[in-house]
Every structure is written in structure tokens, then in C-alpha cells.
Amino acid sequence: MATDSPIIIALDYPSLDAALCMADQLDPARCRVKVGKELFTRSGPAVLEALHGRGFEVFLDLKFHDIPNTVASAVQAAAEQGVWMVNVHASGGQRMMEAATQRLEQHGLATHLIAVTVLTSMQAEDLADVGINAPLAEHVERLALLAKQSGLRGVVCSAQESARIKTLCGDSFLKVTPGIRPSFAATNDQQRIMTPSQAIQAGSTHLVIGRPVTQAEDPMAALEAIEAELEVA
Numbered sequence: 001m002a003t004d005s006p007i008i009i010a011l012d013y014p015s016l017d018a019a020l021c022m023a024d025q026l027d028p029a030r031c032r033v034k035v036g037k038e039l040f041t042r043s044g045p046a047v048l049e050a051l052h053g054r055g056f057e058v059f060l061d062l063k064f065h066d067i068p069n070t071v072a073s074a075v076q077a078a079a080e081q082g083v084w085m086v087n088v089h090a091s092g093g094q095r096m097m098e099a100a101t102q103r104l105e106q107h108g109l110a111t112h113l114i115a116v117t118v119l120t121s122m123q124a125e126d127l128a129d130v131g132i133n134a135p136l137a138e139h140v141e142r143l144a145l146l147a148k149q150s151g152l153r154g155v156v157c158s159a160q161e162s163a164r165i166k167t168l169c170g171d172s173f174l175k176v177t178p179g180i181r182p183s184f185a186a187t188n189d190q191q192r193i194m195t196p197s198q199a200i201q202a203g204s205t206h207l208v209i210g211r212p213v214t215q216a217e218d219p220m221a222a223l224e225a226i227e228a229e230l231e232v233a
């Protein structure tokens, strides 16, 4: 079932049952879902089949980062399982991203391939620790442009960077933004955050939201509060 909603709910759970318990409270007409490293490592492709069977479009968030051929093959494997979106780390470089893009094209696979720029949990000091002394925003811009030049459909970035990436890479280049914190939610380990409506106004095309919904006492009420906030924005 396709949805127009920009909301992607992160199903960060340690088991298939726990993830499906949450998915069963959600409506595939009102959000997409994201399967990340913990859930996929525990449950494998069965979780994709179960979510597809319930009508959800799935973002498989495994953030591939390896030599070009290995990443291209992993992206192909994800796309052949019918996922709506899959991602790689832009810092894997242009040849890696191009190999993945070309592999999808060669096999006629329509899955959206996007690249992580700088994780939303990171700040400038964290980049400096790994030898990147450019200002954080500049490094995000560099990686977004590299992803675009490599034929990718968009990036994962913080909503704080969406406006600048929109100017540099255009409206149709996807800006998928985690680190979304509605006014009622805790920050947790995220650093570069924005509210849902601020993020959309800044040019984010998709909002990745995990704990503010999945750990809410009433997850559907939390999702509805976010939808209401977006409608009035």
C-alpha cells in the first residue's frame, strides 16, 4: 500500500514479535516503517515479508559501507526483497555509491537508494575525533553533493541541514531526516534535532521517528499528535 505520508516509524526492536506488535498498531496508509540493524540481524528477511504482507512500505536501514562490489550486491539483495528504500554511508565514496546505483539500474530495480551523510548523533567534536576538521555542515554538504553526483535519490541528514541540501541538490532530492523530536518527547542520544513541523518547513521530505512514538504510552496517540502538528504547520 503506497502512502503520501512523510512519516517513517523506526521499528527498533529486539525481536520479530515485538516489531510486529508495534506494526499492528500502525496503519500502512498513514506511515512507512524502518527496519534497522538490530531487528534485521535478529529476525532476517522474515521481518520484511511480514511487514510487506501487512501492506507496509519498508525502509531497510542497514547503512552499508564496504568495497563497491560488496555494497552493490547487498543493495541488490535488499531491492530484490522488495524494500521501498535502502541506504549506504556516503563516506564509502563515489565509486561505492555509483556501483550500487548501477547495479539497481542493470537489474531494473526501483528501490530508492539514499546515503547517510553525518549521523544525527554526531557533533563537530565527534568528526574531529575521526580526523574530519571541516565544519559539520560543510561536511554534510560535501557528502550530499557526492551522493547526488553518484546517482543516488537522496540522503539521510539532520533536518538542520535540509534547507541547505535543498538549495544545493534540489527539491526532488530526498532529505530523510531522523533526530525528529516533537515537543512532548525526550531528546535521548540525538544531538541535531528538530520538531516535525520545523523539519518539513526546512525541506525534509521524510521524517524518521522512533522512540517518540514507539516508547510512548499510547503510540497511535503520539503519531496522531505528530500528524496534527504537521497539518497545522
Ligand SMILES: O=C(O)c1cc(=O)[nH]c(=O)n1[C@@H]1O[C@H](COP(=O)(O)O)[C@@H](O)[C@H]1O
Binding pocket: 010, 012, 036, 061, 063, 087, 116, 118, 119, 120, 121, 156, 157, 178, 179, 180, 188, 190, 208, 209, 210, 211, 212
Ligand atoms: O539512517 C537512519 O535512519 C539514521 C541516521 C542518523 O543519522 N540518525 C538516526 O537516528 N538514524 C536512525 O533513525 C532512528 C531514530 O530513532 P529515534 O531517535 O528513536 O527517533 C534510529 O533507528 C536510527 O538508527
